[in-house]
Amino acid sequence: MLVKERVRAAGGVGVEAAQAELSQLLPSIADDHDRRIAQTLIDGFPSRTAPPAPPTELYSKAVRILESADRPGHPLEQRVVAIEGAHRAIWALADGAPDRVRRMGEQISVAEFNVAFSDARARVRKNAGATLAEEQRALTDLAGRLAEQKDRDWAHRLVAKLARSATPPPAPGPFLAEAIAVEKTAHVSGSREERIAAIADARRKILEIAGRAPTEEAAHIVGLTRTLDHLEEALDDPFWELGDPPAVSS
Structure with a gap:
């Protein structure tokens, strides 16, 4: 960066000498991939040191x-x-x-692409994949309009995975479904003591269900207790404005 600024400040004089100076540093780069990147930068040095063209x-x-x-x-x-x-x-x-x-x-932003991807995924799920190819083509076009190459690469990876990500998640097994229903019972109104009692009862029941569930399902069931932990912590440091907890849809 310092060499580039020095040459640019000199009006482009000394480009070849600067390239030779930078080339001497190549052997000190251990990784072959990094050396190739550095060589590419050196080869393109003249165009990078030229002052930018004035805007039209x-x-x-x-x-x-x-x-x-x-x-x-x-x-x-x-x-x-x-x-x-x-x-x-x-x-x-x-x-x-x-x-x-x-x-x-x-040009579009990453946030705009995220919205478009979420909408496309919802449509593909709704029509059981009938418009998958069409949605992928549209998203590929949008990905090409992102400003940064790293963002374009990331977006193309998302597009390639659209078929998999658009597949609706499997329905919870019987044990997990039972545990989810129990977790919802902890979201109650009442005094602090009543809420703590409801949370403790739900936690006990969820852990009991996890003990009966298959190993691959038990970890997800135990994970529900983290929500109860946050709910209990919020009794002393509320994260909603009113005295009652936020409504939980069934």
Whole structure:
């Protein structure tokens, strides 16, 4: 990094000398893979030390559109509307514009990809995999619009696993189902003493069920007691605002 900045500050003078200087460091890199990466960086050194091209007027306008959508002090709904409006404006700007502006308009965030993936997974589960190939193609296109290569690689791995992740989880076995029903009985209203008693009773019953369950199911059943631990701790340090615990859907 220091060598690159030095050459850039000199207006690109001394690139070959800098490459030779960096090449002398290659033998000190023990890992072959890391050495190949370093060699690639050295080979591309001239392009990395060249000063960036000044932004075009069109690209600068696209940047201003994005900046205008950044409204951290506004309510979430207004921020979403502003971002969607900025995307539409950039798409309109990018129509027939250079690739640099077009890529900027197409870029999405990791959070946006996560939402799209979750929605696609839900649809594939709902239609029993009938649209799996279609959803994978759409997600692959979205993955290519992530800014960072590491994020694109991660997204492509998720897409490849869509068939497996979209398979509904198996129904709990009879012992686990019994334990889940018992765990829900601990979520009661009442005095602190009554709640502690309900939690203790549920914990005792869950551990008893785990003792009867097959080994592969017992670990999941015992794990339910961690929820009871948090519930008990919250009696002294409540994580909800009112006196009663949050409602638990059956």
